[in-house]
Amino acid sequence: MEHKLVSIREKIDQFPMKDVFNMDETELFYRLQADHSLAIKQLEGRKQDKERLTVVICCNEDGSEKIPLWIIGKYAKPRCFKNVNMNSLDCQYRANKKAWMTSVLFDEYVRSFDQMMHGRRVLLVVDNCPAHPRNIEGLRNVELFFLPPNMTSKIQPCDAGIIRAFKMHYHIRFYRKILEGYEVGQTDPGKINVLDAINLAIPAWTMDVRKETIANCFRHCKIRSASDVVGNLDESTFDEETQDLQTMINQCGYRNKMDIDNLMNYPGENEACSEVQSLEDIVRTIIENNAEDDDKDDTVSLEPVTRKEALMASNTLHNFMIQYKNTTPQLLDAIRKESSIRQRGQIFKSKESISLFGRL
Template identity: 35%
Template sequence: MYPELEDVLFIWFHEKREHGAIISDEILIEKAKYFGTMLNISNFKYSDGWINKFKKRYNISSYKLHGEAGSVDQNEINSERLKLQNELKEFNLDDIYNLDETALFFKMEPNKTLSDKKESDKKIDKTRITVALCCNASGRDKIKPLVIGRFKNPRCFKNFNPEPVVSYFNNSIAWMTASIFSSWCETFNNNIKFKNEKRKVVLLVDNASGHKPVVLSNVIIKFLPPNTTSCLQPLDAGIINSFKAQYRKGLVKSFIESLDDFNELKTPDLKDAIYLINRAWKSVTVSTIKKCWNKCNILEQLVLDDLEDDKFLKELDEFLLKLKIKYDKCDMSAEEYLNLESLEVTSEELSDEEIVKILLFKLNLILKKIK
């Protein structure tokens, strides 16, 4: 038996599942062989029997995709919810914030046929960026969107400064990283401190690998438990969906206008998308935000004066129908168009080398304690 091999394999498995990957037994065995080579393990049989025992030892059979409803036992959800209620009761609604990010195919047409084909004369444009949104529980404060692109100064940015519209960052894969998260948190903290030096707020974030602890003077970062975001994170409870519906409504509207004006469908560049993102976020209502915090039930229920129905899906459907009249390749429903990025990764992952280093570091600590 090689416990160090199983430990590193489980760390890798957990990391991938946190990013929404589906891992089969065959993939586990191949990755185990890879880590076995890195750990200088030889003459070991990577059998189906061994992988089944490994899964049983680490209770892997109970795991589901990151953020999926039902990933955690309902009793555990209720327990974590009560803990949050207790921890947050000392803060007023204006001082409780939630930050979460989502992938966004900012140019993509509502064309299911193209997106499903492996090869096509015209490839669907899946140029992606990451958008992070943050708001407080009262709905009174929607922080300027954070946008992560691939390039520092794309061609469309000529004489354009995105900072008044969004907080813009970049890296080669357009993901949330620990450095971007830290930088954003420090700016958020400074803005809180500038308005009131004595004000303390709490920022709820999920346990994505790009979110790292940051010590701040006026902001307490509270990490939500693993695999609970669909139940306990307000932005996951409908706020991001509302934002995306508003964004895609604006995108479809721009498609219709380009067909009317130029008789062809023109897609936006990143500069255009940034303005669409800003307008979409402004269009998310206070009522929607409050209802999503209510739905999570992690603080005292909010009393709403106007419980309006969310109409974003209906409105998006109406715009798609208008587009379909002019552009017959439009064949997605509002719900399909809204969930294009559901399996996209938005946060950095640990490399294989980093996983092995973590394991070796833990083993060294254990050896020191034994000595």
């Protein structure tokens, strides 16, 4: 292993930290609840823990850039996407029947990443998965670097804790949504749809996963030879997030709750989520994506919201926040800024509101 690390470091050292990226995909059981009884007892309507998406994670070595998520689902046109402006979401959605990364999607991802890196020379480190083809021609800005087989669990930064951090924050937001659902009287708030999962995943990645966590995971893998960046992963890196997640789970009042390790290493979620497609598979996928999804998609479409309803809701939020005991002047200032933005016909688009409201 050591001699392979030498060649890896020689390559990594040719690029500054901000220009070394690692990309990996992971399965996400987006409805998974930390209750053993939900997973063991085959209760009607309670098999939601096996619903999954594949999430593609990519970031650079110093943590300064987190590439927008790619999310792969089973349905090309879920009902919950109706009336939704998909361009407003800070992610890309793709679909195939297994919700897996495929060689075709990997090719598309890398070409999209190459365009995003316009004018730069960057290194994209990926694992040696068969669904990651090597012969992608025409890349102008990106050099692909494939890690040796059977080493990715030890030297790939995404596997060293970045994906775990993302899932930790996703679950925190998921359980918060469950608690809020019970508060407003929902009968089964844990049965979220793909759009709900996307709206939880995006801030979990863009807002919650810290720059320091990413940098620590890269350092832990020791894929750069410089002595000042070599070190071990601080065990306290996830302590705060673990405590937050444990608090959320405790508040849900599960009868047979899982511990955090079982939840984060749930059987099946960390298995292979990619495949190499034959020409027949590719054609079949194209046909399926152009066709209407079948009735297995049990979600409902999002009800259209008028501008009047949005303005009324915004005023209600303002009135709530000036009564809320934990409201800060900074948060109230962000709401007031939104008032002037709304007068120009834009609602909740400022960076201040996205950042502050995401922490509530």
